[in-house]
Amino acid sequence: MLRGLSRDVDPVSAPFAWETGPDGRRELVGPRVTQCALSRICGACAESLGRPIAFVGDDLEVARNAFHAPPLHEACAEGLAAAEPSWRVVRTAAFEFVRPTKDDLDRRPTFQPSALIDG
Amino acid sequence: MAISDVTEYMHLTDEQVEELGRELDRIREEVEASRGADDAAYIHRMIKVQRGLAAAGRLTLMLTPHSRKTRVPGAVAGAALLGLAKILENMEIGHNVMHGQWDWMNDPEIHSSNWEWDTAQPAEQWKHSHNYVHHQFTNVLGYDNDIGYGILRMAREQRWNPANLGQPVYNAALATLFQWGVALHDLDIERIRKGEKDPAEMKRQLGQILRKGRNQILKDYVVYPALSGPRWRTTLTANATANLTRNLWSYVIIFCGHFPDGAMHFTEEEIEDETRAEWYLRQILGAANFEGGPLLHILSGNLGFQIEHHLFPDLPSNRYAEISERVKELCATYDIPYTIGPLHKQYGQALRTIMKLSLPNRFTSSDKPPQPPTRPDSVEAPPVDKGRKSDAERPPRRSELGGWSRQQRAS
Numbered sequence: 231m232l233r234g235l236s237r238d239v240d241p242v243s244a245p246f247a248w249e250t251g252p253d254g255r256r257e258l259v260g261p262r263v264t265q266c267a268l269s270r271i272c273g274a275c276a277e278s279l280g281r282p283i284a285f286v287g288d289d290l291e292v293a294r295n296a297f298h299a300p301p302l303h304e305a306c307a308e309g310l311a312a313a314e315p316s317w318r319v320v321r322t323a324a325f326e327f328v329r330p331t332k333d334d335l336d337r338r339p340t341f342q343p344s345a346l347i348d349g
Numbered sequence: 350m351a352i353s354d355v356t357e358y359m360h361l362t363d364e365q366v367e368e369l370g371r372e373l374d375r376i377r378e379e380v381e382a383s384r385g386a387d388d389a390a391y392i393h394r395m396i397k398v399q400r401g402l403a404a405a406g407r408l409t410l411m412l413t414p415h416s417r418k419t420r421v422p423g424a425v426a427g428a429a430l431l432g433l434a435k436i437l438e439n440m441e442i443g444h445n446v447m448h449g450q451w452d453w454m455n456d457p458e459i460h461s462s463n464w465e466w467d468t469a470q471p472a473e474q475w476k477h478s479h480n481y482v483h484h485q486f487t488n489v490l491g492y493d494n495d496i497g498y499g500i501l502r503m504a505r506e507q508r509w510n511p512a513n514l515g516q517p518v519y520n521a522a523l524a525t526l527f528q529w530g531v532a533l534h535d536l537d538i539e540r541i542r543k544g545e546k547d548p549a550e551m552k553r554q555l556g557q558i559l560r561k562g563r564n565q566i567l568k569d570y571v572v573y574p575a576l577s578g579p580r581w582r583t584t585l586t587a588n589a590t591a592n593l594t595r596n597l598w599s600y601v602i603i604f605c606g607h608f609p610d611g612a613m614h615f616t617e618e619e620i621e622d623e624t625r626a627e628w629y630l631r632q633i634l635g636a637a638n639f640e641g642g643p644l645l646h647i648l649s650g651n652l653g654f655q656i657e658h659h660l661f662p663d664l665p666s667n668r669y670a671e672i673s674e675r676v677k678e679l680c681a682t683y684d685i686p687y688t689i690g691p692l693h694k695q696y697g698q699a700l701r702t703i704m705k706l707s708l709p710n711r712f713t714s715s716d717k718p719p720q721p722p723t724r725p726d727s728v729e730a731p732p733v734d735k736g737r738k739s740d741a742e743r744p745p746r747r748s749e750l751g752g753w754s755r756q757q758r759a760s
Contacts (some may be wrong), residue, residue: 253716265740268481270449270461271473274739278473280463319352323460326381329625332367337505337622344381 239276242309247273247300257340258298263339266300267327273300276308282321282347288310292318296340301325361683363615367378369683370626373660380664391667392442395647396459399437406430407573408483408589414580428587432594433648437601438467440667442652447476447664452632469532469565471557478535484662489608489615496614497606498523498530499539502706504614505717506593509709516707520700527596528565532558585730598648601696606655608699610716611688632659633680637688638673646670656687 239246247263248256274345282306285297297320302310304321311317322343330337361369372690405428413423435542443466445451451459458464465472478494486492490506494732495497497503502513523530536554540546569588574581613634623631636655646653646669654669657676680687690698698716 248538250639263739264485265477266480268485270447270472270480278476281457281460281462283452283462323455324449329500329623329628331626332363332624345455347455 235276239274241272241274241303241306242313244309245274245306246276248273258300258338260338262328263298263300267339267341270301272303272306273307274302277303278311279303283325283343285320285322285325285341285343286309286314286317287320289318290314292320296328298338298340301341323347332339351366356543365683366626366630367624369679370624372679373629374625375675376672377661377664380387380661380668380672384665384668388667389451389456392446392451392459392665393456395437395441397433399442402460403434403526404432406432406591409583411571411576413544414577414583417452420580420583423550424583427584428590428594435467435591435595436598436648437654439595440602441647442465442471444479444650445666448480450665451664453744463648468528469558470528471532471561472535474535474554474557479595487614487632487659487713493544494534494537497598498534500530501703503608505701505706505715506614506616507706509706513707516703520703523599524597527600528592529615532562555691555733558663571580582694584679590707601692602649602652604699605692605695606636606652608702608703609688609695610698611686611716612637613719631687633676633685633687635659637690639692640689641692643670646691658749671719708756720756 235246245256247258247266249259249340251257251345256332263273265271267274268296270279271277272279279301280303283305284302285291286299286302286306287297291297301308302313303335304319309318311319322346324343326342329342406429407463409423409430410427413419413427438570443464443706446459446464447461447466449461452461461476466475483493485493488496490504497507500523501516502509535549536558537546569592570585572600573588574585579582615635633656636659638656639649641649641653649665651669652658654666654673656668657672658666660676661672662671677687679685701716705716
């Protein structure tokens with residue numbers, strides 16, 4: 231168990247920032263997403279982030295450069311992406327945590343990588 | 350006041366609040382777009398100066414105690430140089446690097462992920478208690494444990510109890526031992542006392558604190574004094590003086606950020622549905638700046654621009670001065686209070702609050718600016734306990750789907 235969670239954390243099968251919803255699908259937990267963003271911990275293993283920082287998302291998120299899932303270690307991101315074929319991994323040195331505006335229909339915060347690293 | 354009253358108090362329409370948010374977004378975008386070599390040179394210069402000061406201080410303390418003629422002036426100079434180095438490292442470098450202000454440089458050393466600072470609190474715990482808890486829940490009673498650091502009653506809305514009579518003493522102890530108070534900050538002693546803290550998490554955090562604290566003690570009170578040979582006591586005393594100076598200075602600067610009279614506290618729990626613009630507004634209302642020249646601002650980690658720091662915690666600190674001019678203009682345009690004053694006045698107000706709130710409310714009057722007009726549907730908020738919420742108790746934003754479901758933005 232880590233950071234007061236009542237369950238164990240596993241970067242791939244039980245990542246920190248996600249919980250399994252009633253329909254069996256993984257759902258991001260809002261406060262944990264914010265915690266990862268500001269505490270600078272990995273959304274999968276909940277340990278301090280490294281460099282580079284990685285994000286996972288589908289083609290649309292990659293094209294918009296705006297991700298819903300929190301920052302991750304590179305290895306954790308690759309582990310998560312291996313289990314979700316639609317996800318790609320993007321690497322960056324820095325990111326912006328963007329809170330939603332009143333006009334956003336999607337009221338989730340996003341992460342915008344601001345110093346992308348190739349490869 | 351309740352967060353829902355903020356816009357009422359400001360007499361701003363929803364559209365005006367959003368427009369203010371857009372103006373602040375523009376400032377952010379412009380600064381981000383103009384970040385570059387000059388900014389990188391600034392932080393590299395700061396680190397170079399800080400390391401120079403630290404090396405000069407350590408060398409002075411190593412070389413001067415052996416002669417009767419140089420012992421005292423050497424100890425004074427060494428302690429001053431080392432104290433300055435510690436202040437610069439903690440305030441302008443460590444605090445700001447750990448916010449990610451310099452991550453954009455992609456520098457392997459100057460990065461929020463791996464910076465460890467010269468103070469007893471482990472960086473990881475600082476990033477939780479400060480970057481997350483304090484910056485996300487700024488001045489929200491029951492959430493932000495920086496409101497009195499868990500030992501001081503700093504808001505009239507907090508319930509008084511007889512232990513508060515000792516506040517003047519607790520305050521002096523906190524100021525003197527500030528690095529150790531900060532070291533224990535993320536542990537949440539109150540939760541431990543109530544038996545509510547997860548034992549595994551507590552053990553993990555305690556292990557980190559003990560390792561970091563031991564290394565700090567070894568460095569300043571064993572290894573460097575030993576390098577001075579028979580005159581180790583002089584070096585040990587000078588090191589203790591440097592740490593004390595840093596403690597007192599950082600305590601004063603931090604208390605000036607949120608406890609002068611103009612900085613507001615918030616009581617409502619429904620803060621997770623704030624829009625970005627409302628979040629901006631809460632940061633402006635909950636923080637206070639102080640005036641000073643460039644040197645004062647550098648030595649205070651540019652936290653004299655506390656309002657700007659809370660609006661943009663991850664923009665480079667050397668840009669806060671220019672940002673402050675624009676934020677001040679915006680506040681004037683929208684008729685929003687912008688709390689600022691000289692350092693001595695801001696600290697004086699914080700100290701007065703500490704003294705006054707050691708007594709029950711009926712014995713003292715409030716020094717806060719007028720409260721918002723009471724809304725017809727509002728009820729007076731009940732007193733708030735000093736303790737804070739755990740991560741699990743903080744309000745959920747909403748249940749949300751990860752990469753599997755999303756909606757188009759309206760704009």
